Amino acid sequence: MNNLTPKGIALRISLLVATIVTIIVLLAQAYADKYNFLVIGCVYPAAFFSSYFGFLIAIEKFIYSKIKLVYRTIHNLKRNKNSNLKNISLDTDILNQVREDVIEWDKTNKQEIERLKDMESYRREFVGNVSHELKTPIFNIQGYLLTLLEGGLYDEKINTSYLTKANKSVERMIAIIEDLDQITKLESGIIEMNIQKVDLTELTQEVINSIDITAQEKKIKIKIINHTNKPSVFVFADNDKVSQVLVNLIVNSFKYGKEGGETKIEFFDMDEHILVEVSDNGQGIPEEHHARLFERFYRTDKGRARNAGGSGLGLSIVKHIIEAHEQTINVRSTPNEGSTFSFTLKKYSNK
Numbered sequence: 001m002n003n004l005t006p007k008g009i010a011l012r013i014s015l016l017v018a019t020i021v022t023i024i025v026l027l028a029q030a031y032a033d034k035y036n037f038l039v040i041g042c043v044y045p046a047a048f049f050s051s052y053f054g055f056l057i058a059i060e061k062f063i064y065s066k067i068k069l070v071y072r073t074i075h076n077l078k079r080n081k082n083s084n085l086k087n088i089s090l091d092t093d094i095l096n097q098v099r100e101d102v103i104e105w106d107k108t109n110k111q112e113i114e115r116l117k118d119m120e121s122y123r124r125e126f127v128g129n130v131s132h133e134l135k136t137p138i139f140n141i142q143g144y145l146l147t148l149l150e151g152g153l154y155d156e157k158i159n160t161s162y163l164t165k166a167n168k169s170v171e172r173m174i175a176i177i178e179d180l181d182q183i184t185k186l187e188s189g190i191i192e193m194n195i196q197k198v199d200l201t202e203l204t205q206e207v208i209n210s211i212d213i214t215a216q217e218k219k220i221k222i223k224i225i226n227h228t229n230k231p232s233v234f235v236f237a238d239n240d241k242v243s244q245v246l247v248n249l250i251v252n253s254f255k256y257g258k259e260g261g262e263t264k265i266e267f268f269d270m271d272e273h274i275l276v277e278v279s280d281n282g283q284g285i286p287e288e289h290h291a292r293l294f295e296r297f298y299r300t301d302k303g304r305a306r307n308a309g310g311s312g313l314g315l316s317i318v319k320h321i322i323e324a325h326e327q328t329i330n331v332r333s334t335p336n337e338g339s340t341f342s343f344t345l346k347k348y349s350n351k
Ligand SMILES: Nc1ncnc2c1ncn2[C@@H]1O[C@H](COP(=O)(O)OP(=O)(O)OP(=O)(O)O)[C@@H](O)[C@H]1O
Pocket: 248, 252, 253, 255, 256, 257, 280, 282, 283, 284, 285, 293, 298, 299, 300, 301, 305, 309, 310, 311, 312, 313, 314, 315, 316, 339
């Protein structure tokens, strides 16, 4: 009787009942020695149909009352009245269907629990990172202020320099908070994108002019290479945000590039898109970091990057900006050879 449908069960039982009833009627007639074949002919179908529908109604009632409880538990039927029961057909193997639904429900629940656990650990890690990042400048400020309060204020040799250093730490805190604020806004889609025609070659040159001084400190050569067959590269993008992306990537190429090295910014024509690549021949990034590189606060070398003044928010902002343009960013890198960050932007066409 495995995997029988309710209709199958009712059919088998009714056949049995109809046969027994007919035999009883036959025996009764034999006992009375009075055979009525019309009665015998009617008894079988009558017994069959009445017991079939009787059983079907009883089974249906029983299953509905039991299964309703199961579905009420797994699908919260109180709020969503009977919606799942409408799909139950007496032609199907209901118990098996319920078993499969329960397994499915269990799987979804487990996935949801995993997702909540991930979110919780992500939240905990995030709060830990924020407080860790803010702690350093706050303790620095406190140190300078205490020294000044304890008499340093009247010491001409240190008072101005300590105040200047305290102010630097305040600026660092503001920078971190502004970066976090921007990430939050980009994530929640609050920031409005001002998409327009942007001359990428011109914008890149402007960005380089504004940060050139850092490159000079490390004697890094900068090259813009346009592989498209047009003198200017036009894209549809938010000018200020793409400028921010270029600043972040180019400054990283200086920061993690080698003394006397080279930074290249290249443009490739990809039919509907422009591919931009920013590469350096610096320290490179080991493969195991690539997947997490664009996470907030992620650094490959915690100690060194912190000394370099970075908070590990740059690439996270870059990724959010590129995604807000509905484009993607990738990294290729080999330790001690260099890194290449590549992203696409929609090509401007006046069609
Ligand atoms: N071009 C690169 N070469 C080698 N490592 C890099 C490069 N760019 C980024 N990284 C690694 O990725 C990490 C994250 O970079 P990201 O720009 O997000 O943070 P940051 O530069 O440390 O700080 P911020 O940009 O917020 O000032 C860096 O700390 C560094 O370890």
